[in-house]
Amino acid sequence: MKTLNRRIASEFLGTAFLVAAVVGSGIMGEHLAGGNIAIALLANTIATGAALVALILTFGPISGAHFNPVVTLSDAWERGVPWPETPHYILAQILGGMFGAVTAHLMFGFPILSVSLHPRVGVSQWFSEFVATFGLVSVIWGCSRTRSNFVAFAIGAYITAAYWFTSSTSFANPAVTIARALSNTFAGIRPVDVPGFLVAQLAGGAAATVLFRWLIPGLRERAKDTVIPHEREQI
Amino acid sequence: MKTLNRRIASEFLGTAFLVAAVVGSGIMGEHLAGGNIAIALLANTIATGAALVALILTFGPISGAHFNPVVTLSDAWERGVPWPETPHYILAQILGGMFGAVTAHLMFGFPILSVSLHPRVGVSQWFSEFVATFGLVSVIWGCSRTRSNFVAFAIGAYITAAYWFTSSTSFANPAVTIARALSNTFAGIRPVDVPGFLVAQLAGGAAATVLFRWLIPGLRERAKDTVIPHEREQI
Amino acid sequence: MKTLNRRIASEFLGTAFLVAAVVGSGIMGEHLAGGNIAIALLANTIATGAALVALILTFGPISGAHFNPVVTLSDAWERGVPWPETPHYILAQILGGMFGAVTAHLMFGFPILSVSLHPRVGVSQWFSEFVATFGLVSVIWGCSRTRSNFVAFAIGAYITAAYWFTSSTSFANPAVTIARALSNTFAGIRPVDVPGFLVAQLAGGAAATVLFRWLIPGLRERAKDTVIPHEREQI
Amino acid sequence: MKTLNRRIASEFLGTAFLVAAVVGSGIMGEHLAGGNIAIALLANTIATGAALVALILTFGPISGAHFNPVVTLSDAWERGVPWPETPHYILAQILGGMFGAVTAHLMFGFPILSVSLHPRVGVSQWFSEFVATFGLVSVIWGCSRTRSNFVAFAIGAYITAAYWFTSSTSFANPAVTIARALSNTFAGIRPVDVPGFLVAQLAGGAAATVLFRWLIPGLRERAKDTVIPHEREQI
Numbered sequence: 001m002k003t004l005n006r007r008i009a010s011e012f013l014g015t016a017f018l019v020a021a022v023v024g025s026g027i028m029g030e031h032l033a034g035g036n037i038a039i040a041l042l043a044n045t046i047a048t049g050a051a052l053v054a055l056i057l058t059f060g061p062i063s064g065a066h067f068n069p070v071v072t073l074s075d076a077w078e079r080g081v082p083w084p085e086t087p088h089y090i091l092a093q094i095l096g097g098m099f100g101a102v103t104a105h106l107m108f109g110f111p112i113l114s115v116s117l118h119p120r121v122g123v124s125q126w127f128s129e130f131v132a133t134f135g136l137v138s139v140i141w142g143c144s145r146t147r148s149n150f151v152a153f154a155i156g157a158y159i160t161a162a163y164w165f166t167s168s169t170s171f172a173n174p175a176v177t178i179a180r181a182l183s184n185t186f187a188g189i190r191p192v193d194v195p196g197f198l199v200a201q202l203a204g205g206a207a208a209t210v211l212f213r214w215l216i217p218g219l220r221e222r223a224k225d226t227v228i229p230h231e232r233e234q235i
Numbered sequence: 236m237k238t239l240n241r242r243i244a245s246e247f248l249g250t251a252f253l254v255a256a257v258v259g260s261g262i263m264g265e266h267l268a269g270g271n272i273a274i275a276l277l278a279n280t281i282a283t284g285a286a287l288v289a290l291i292l293t294f295g296p297i298s299g300a301h302f303n304p305v306v307t308l309s310d311a312w313e314r315g316v317p318w319p320e321t322p323h324y325i326l327a328q329i330l331g332g333m334f335g336a337v338t339a340h341l342m343f344g345f346p347i348l349s350v351s352l353h354p355r356v357g358v359s360q361w362f363s364e365f366v367a368t369f370g371l372v373s374v375i376w377g378c379s380r381t382r383s384n385f386v387a388f389a390i391g392a393y394i395t396a397a398y399w400f401t402s403s404t405s406f407a408n409p410a411v412t413i414a415r416a417l418s419n420t421f422a423g424i425r426p427v428d429v430p431g432f433l434v435a436q437l438a439g440g441a442a443a444t445v446l447f448r449w450l451i452p453g454l455r456e457r458a459k460d461t462v463i464p465h466e467r468e469q470i
Numbered sequence: 471m472k473t474l475n476r477r478i479a480s481e482f483l484g485t486a487f488l489v490a491a492v493v494g495s496g497i498m499g500e501h502l503a504g505g506n507i508a509i510a511l512l513a514n515t516i517a518t519g520a521a522l523v524a525l526i527l528t529f530g531p532i533s534g535a536h537f538n539p540v541v542t543l544s545d546a547w548e549r550g551v552p553w554p555e556t557p558h559y560i561l562a563q564i565l566g567g568m569f570g571a572v573t574a575h576l577m578f579g580f581p582i583l584s585v586s587l588h589p590r591v592g593v594s595q596w597f598s599e600f601v602a603t604f605g606l607v608s609v610i611w612g613c614s615r616t617r618s619n620f621v622a623f624a625i626g627a628y629i630t631a632a633y634w635f636t637s638s639t640s641f642a643n644p645a646v647t648i649a650r651a652l653s654n655t656f657a658g659i660r661p662v663d664v665p666g667f668l669v670a671q672l673a674g675g676a677a678a679t680v681l682f683r684w685l686i687p688g689l690r691e692r693a694k695d696t697v698i699p700h701e702r703e704q705i
Numbered sequence: 706m707k708t709l710n711r712r713i714a715s716e717f718l719g720t721a722f723l724v725a726a727v728v729g730s731g732i733m734g735e736h737l738a739g740g741n742i743a744i745a746l747l748a749n750t751i752a753t754g755a756a757l758v759a760l761i762l763t764f765g766p767i768s769g770a771h772f773n774p775v776v777t778l779s780d781a782w783e784r785g786v787p788w789p790e791t792p793h794y795i796l797a798q799i800l801g802g803m804f805g806a807v808t809a810h811l812m813f814g815f816p817i818l819s820v821s822l823h824p825r826v827g828v829s830q831w832f833s834e835f836v837a838t839f840g841l842v843s844v845i846w847g848c849s850r851t852r853s854n855f856v857a858f859a860i861g862a863y864i865t866a867a868y869w870f871t872s873s874t875s876f877a878n879p880a881v882t883i884a885r886a887l888s889n890t891f892a893g894i895r896p897v898d899v900p901g902f903l904v905a906q907l908a909g910g911a912a913a914t915v916l917f918r919w920l921i922p923g924l925r926e927r928a929k930d931t932v933i934p935h936e937r938e939q940i
Binding site: 271274277370377 | 714715718722725726727729730733734738739741745747748749751752753755756758759762764766767809812857858
Binding site for chain 3: 741742743744746747750751754827828829832833836840843844847848855858859860862863865866867868869870871872873919920921
């Protein structure tokens with residue numbers, strides 16, 4: 001418990017940088033791409049994937065580098081993060097995400113926050129978020145048995161791909177989704193469309209967790225430290 | 236044998252995600268690129284290469300992450316996967332690939348399946364598929380002696396390159412080829428053109444397997460676990 | 471002390487190559503992109519991120535591969551590089567950066583040096599440099615406990631992302647900033663705008679150093695070799 | 706000596722694939738980019754860098770994965786490859802490169818060989834080739850002390866960067882240069898311009914070799930296996 005403050009700060013900071021990368025590169029990409037959305041999304045994709053690699057390597061050893069309530073809940077379900085710590089993690093992720101959006105806006109001279117008008121709704125989009133989060137949690141559980149440092153690369157690579165192969169550009173993260181609702185920019189999402197995304201993300205994460213419990217039977221015992229093995233009580 | 240169900244599920248799921256990445260990113264890339272095919276193919280390439288890295292790291296420890304009948308046949312030939320398991324692997328890959336095409340179509344609100352009208356035919360294309368698959372199997376056998384986790388990066392990098400240096404954009408995979416025949420999108424191939432691709436792929440894979448048997452004499456004994464070492468009967 | 475000459479040469483050479491990569495790829499990108507700044511910046515980004523990976527892997531074992539006065543000062547503050555060696559490192563980095571700019575200019579047939587007219591000024595830009603350098607030093611300290619070779623990939627990935635998510639395109643390095651003032655090209659910065667960038671960079675680096683001293687308590691004792699463990703007195 | 710045939714075959718095949726990747730992706734990139742040279746070069750860059758990662762991981766354990774007469778000569782100079790084997794290596798690289806150009810042409814339905822009309826001449830270009838090869842050999846010698854598998858990533862990353870930061874697009878390889886003279890495509894070079902490139906490449910490689918002999922004193926003893934440790938007489 002005595003390291004909980006540090007781990008919460010790590011989740012806050014990591015999620016803040018992740019959202020700053022998503023929102024900031026969306027602004028920059030759209031601004032420079034001269035109307036070609038593919039080039040804007042390519043910049044957004046490369047920045048997000050690369051940021052994930054750097055941030056997971058950086059904050060993984062401190063807090064596990066979840067940055068994502070679905071990952072924290074899945075980890076708690078598999079007896080990783082203790083349930084009483086879960087609300088702390090999730091709150092840190094949500095507040096960190098908002099702080100990241102504010103940071104991106106200030107870096108580009110935009111208003112501190114702005115409500116997104118970007119509609120993202122419909123069965124295809126919800127199914128996309130289900131698939132995207134199902135895949136993300138699959139990658140996490142599938143890699144947790146291999147050497148931990150590769151998880152950063154696997155997740156960065158997965159999100160790089162998923163930005164393009166889902167119609168929703170793969171939010172796959174409730175904290176990031178909420179933060180993006182507060183940014184009326186390239187990466188935004190209308191607040192009214194957030195609940196549909198969150199439900200799909202939670203369902204996708206739950207399905208992958210159940211599936212991998214069967215696919216890798218001993219996982220629960222061996223995977224105490226989701227994403228990256230980290231020290232608890234020891235630092 | 237008692238883990239065969241899990242390994243088959245792993246091959247099914249991994250191939251499904253691979254095809255969903257190929258087809259989905261093709262749809263998204265073409266949709267956004269405003270007519271510039273180079274940018275569409277660049278998005279398609281980055282998504283496919285990154286997906287391979289993530290998927291091989293994820294499913295490798297479970298089933299070897301073949302996702303490809305040519306790889307499974309080559310592995311069986313080198314006394315990896317037991318011959319009686321081979322049809323299970325291949326069927327899982329083909330059905331998984333189709334399921335992935337369906338998934339991609341649903342994510343983008345397209346009809347469940349559609350027959351491709353994209354012609355891919357001719358000696359140059361067949362030779363390209365021969366070279367592409369020859370290279371893919373070479374990379375697999377060449378890396379199987381080095382540390383296993385790097386295989387994911389080697390294959391992701393190889394396919395990233397091969398999308399651009401072959402005129403056929405390097406299908407190099409019968410299961411993926413069949414699935415792409417059922418998608419009338421950027422990544423599709425006319426059903427009538429599938430057999431030519433399959434023959435070329437099988438020939439390329441066979442040639443590389445024979446060559447590497449000579450290039451690395453002890454390979455057959457040491458390479459029980461193609462692509463990524465995985466546990467058999469032990470999980 | 472007897473290896474100091476070699477370490478200084480390594481910092482000189484590495485920073486020279488880094489600046490040559492930044493300036494040279496900016497020239498090439500702008501020249502070929504036909505007015506599309508997003509594509510020019512994409513080329514500039516990929517070249518810089520990739521150069522960092524190669525250069526840190528190459529020069530890390532010799533001098534720690536700082537290439538950056540902020541990193542050297544942070545390292546000295548954490549009792550890494552001895553304070554008396556710090557001026558040698560920083561001077562080598564600044565002169566190396568200038569030499570890199572000259573090299574880039576000669577490779578493209580430009581005048582040896584030219585004063586940049588590219589304005590980069592204002593609170594948003596300064597805040598961007600604070601965030602960019604805060605993030606860079608965070609990545610360095612966060613990764614210094616994990617396996618050292620991954621630091622090269624973490625930093626390359628971080629700068630790749632930061633080029634896009636900051637409005638200043640993330641200089642994050644006083645030596646590189648000074649060198650870019652001497653290049654009236656895509657990557658340049660007006661000399662009059664340099665001091666603002668330097669102050670923001672130093673503040674960002676100091677903030678991250680203090681934060682990580684709290685986040686990872688034992689860091690000071692364990693992290694003698696910043697960026698990449700290197701030999702002192704032993705070569 | 707008894708493995709020399711295999712090592713020569715490995716150098717032939719690896720260089721052939723490298724040139725096929727360079728030439729083939731140049732053809733594809735130019736064909737699809739609709740006149741935007743930056744996008745064509747971006748495709749060419751990504752394909753070449755990724756191919757290098759895959760090919761060095763694949764052929765490194767067999768022959769060291771030089772694929773480059775400058776690397777072989779530098780290695781022999783540092784007492785790696787025995788001098789009597791050097792001509793075999795170099796001939797295999799040159800013939801392999803030509804075979805790769807032929808392969809690329811056949812994959813795209815072009816004439817088997819064609820003399821390039823692409824002028825690449827002048828002091829800036831020669832200086833670029835000097836710098837490019839100096840950097841390449843620096844990366845090789847700098848990384849040879851770290852874990853060998855990272856060399857593949859360092860070299861892939863270096864060439865990715867150097868394509869953009871040199872005005873010559875960084876051939877940095879006599880065997881590849883000769884092969885590209887036989888391809889009147891995007892990646893070609895006029896035969897009359899080849900000697901200037903070769904001289905600059907040899908000079909750059911020699912300078913880096915001498916420099917790193919001083920920078921890393923024990924290198925000569927420890928670096929028997931350039932690029933990637935490989936087995937001699939043992940396979």
